[in-house]
Amino acid sequence: MPLTVHQFPCLEDNYGFLVRDEASGLAACIDTPDAGAILRELSKLGWTLALILNTHWHPDHAGGNQEVKAATGAQVVGPAEVTRLTSLDREVRGGDHVMLGETRFEVIESGGHTLGHVAYHDAADRIAFVGDTLFALGCGRLFEGQPDQMWASLQRLADLPDETRVYCAHEYTAANARFALSVDDDPAVKARAGAVFAARERGEPTVPTTIGLEKATNPFLRAPQLAERVGAAGEPDFKAFAAVRAAKDVFKG
Template identity: 75%
Template sequence: MPLTVHQFPCLSDNYGFLVRDEATGLTACIDTPEAGAVLRELESLGWDLDLILNTHWHPDHAGGNADIKAITGCTIVGPKEVTRIAPLDRELVEGDTVQLGETAFRVLDTGGHTLGHITYFDAADRIAFVGDTLFALGCGRLFEGTPEQMWASLQKIAALPDDTTVYCAHEYTASNARFALSVDDSKALKDRAAQIFAARDRGEWTVPTTIGLEKATNPFLRAPQLAERMGASGQPDARAFAAVREAKDAFKG
């Protein structure tokens, strides 16, 4: 039976995700950006929380762990770095599997935004929760990792099936689209950006996305194709990625 994903906004631009294994009714929360919002959504749905899956340690992803666990008694799993701000019941590394009833989440090491960042991939349903590694038309800032590490992580995510549904943690897409248009003039990007701007004008979400759509239009995944434009022609792919990331960090549009 499939995995049900319930998405909801929280904080200023985060998304929260509650996921329910329909075969067993077991429920997990992907990160805990805002404890009150998570608990309200659980009550509204009538779901009991069994598990928290953290992607990384930042407070807008793990800051609600303690309060939610105190009320629900759930189990918390995630990368070791989360213990910088909250205890874990189980530390996860690349290749581990987390079971939620009959749903199996494979753990991918996708460091770069933070050193220990991980992604959860449900292969049966082709769903990935990528935290702040990959965004719709963007990627996370390199707060701790290197361009080489982040490029390797993005390639790992890009290797998932094209029809994988990707849940990223922030509504940054319109801003990302404005930057993308400054470095890439492909028709696919222009068409997508127009759709994004229209959707945001209507107050609609732009998350989730798909692997195939990001590979076709995301400038961070398309860095090798943009290398000459970014002044990184003939350089390794990670260097082309770094040039795109540096341009985004300096972008004021």
């Protein structure tokens, strides 16, 4: 039976995600950006929370762990770095898996934004929860990792099937689209940017996206094709990525 995803906005620009394994009726939340919002949504849905799946340690992703755990009894699962902020019931790393009823989440190493960042991939339903590694038309800042690490992480995600639905943790897409237009004049990028701006004008979310759409239009995944434009012609792919990331870091548009 399929996995049901319930997405809701919280904090300034985060998304919260509650997921339910329909075979067992058990639910999980992906990160805990806003404990109060998560508990309200759970109450509305009437779901039983079994797991908290953390992608990384930042407070807008793991800061609500203890309040949600205290209210629900859910087990907290995540990479070791989460213990910088709060306790874990189970530590996971790339190559592990986590079961929610009959739903199997593969844990994908996705460090770069933070060193121990992970993503959770439900291959059967072709769904990935990627935290702050990959965004619609963007990627996370390199607060702890290096460009080669982040590029490798993005390639692991890019290797997922094109139809994989990608749930990223923030609504950054309009700003990402403005940057994309500054470095990439591909018609597909222009068309997507227009669709993004129109969706945001209507108050609609731009998450989830898909792996195929990101490979076609995301300037960070397209970095090798943009190498000349960002001054990295002839450099290894990760250095082209680094140049695109550096350009985004100072972009004011």
